[in-house]
Amino acid sequence: MCEFCVKHGEGKRWYLQAKNYSDDLLSDVRRQRFIEEFLSNPEALARETRRIDRLKKAPKFIRSLVTRIITQRMKKVHFGQVVPIEEIEQIFGFVNSIVRVACICRHISIGKEKRYCYGISMAPNGGRLAEIIGGLDKSFLNGPYAAGFETLTKHEAISAFHTHEQEGLCHSVWTFHTPFIGGICNCDRSDCLAMRSTVTHAIPVMFRAEYVAKVDPEECAGCKECMRICQFGAVTYSASNKKAVIDQVWCYGCGVCRSVCKKNAIRLEDRINVPGAANFW
Ligand code: SF4
Ligand code: SF4
16 A cells, blocks of 8 residues: 555555545645645646756756655645546545536646546535635636536536546546645646656656556457557557556556456456555555
8 A cells, every 4th residue: 555545544545534535624724725825826836847847857866856855745735646436436425525627737738728627525515625716716717617616416526537537537636735635636648747747757746546457368359449548658569469468567557448448358456466566656
């Protein structure tokens, strides 16, 4: 299990612990301020992204020092983890409020409003989280949805996530001043700044999932659909066997490849039981 499960989950999946979504944690004023600033100041995130992009030209020792500093800071304030859709459904099962908001990453990276981010809370009607989001000046989001956020039922949210999965998006939970979890996102490697930082620039701001995927060669028909959809380049193709093969060291355990496999040939295994991947976060 990842270090957050040990620190914030009492040895269980930390993002399945209802206490980490509790409104009580949001009584912390620093945490409230962080959420307000994060959501209303996309320029700060854009600046940080430009800094990370520039780092690739820095000498190796500077790069590695800055990487450690960024990762440690992010673990305290805003860190994520990839979560497969079954566990997203479990989270939607116990939270009391789900709101959909425009994605700040897409706003910065492609200049478009994409509703891929979800605010979640254990408090009825969203509690303080809804108050904070609702009270923000959304004029920075000039798109068609700038007027506000949508409240979704559990059923609507689950159905939207299945659609996101078909689009190839990888689900992730996010802290706002750890361990409070306030959001679930749907990420892709080109537009999601956290995925770009973690996967493209090797500056981790999110953990891999608690799982890794494996192909059953008996079932695989070699259609390569899983290769097409994997955001992490974890799937290769054996031309001699005409089967897909997942490199479990590269696999982030998102499980999205399963959604396009018509042969039902891919399953997730607990990362902890897979030698070679167990300590890769
Ligand atoms: S999608 Fe399924 S059947 Fe197609 S290559 Fe991948 S594992 Fe094999
Ligand atoms: S191979 Fe791994 S990383 Fe790629 S889509 Fe499947 S579960 Fe996700």
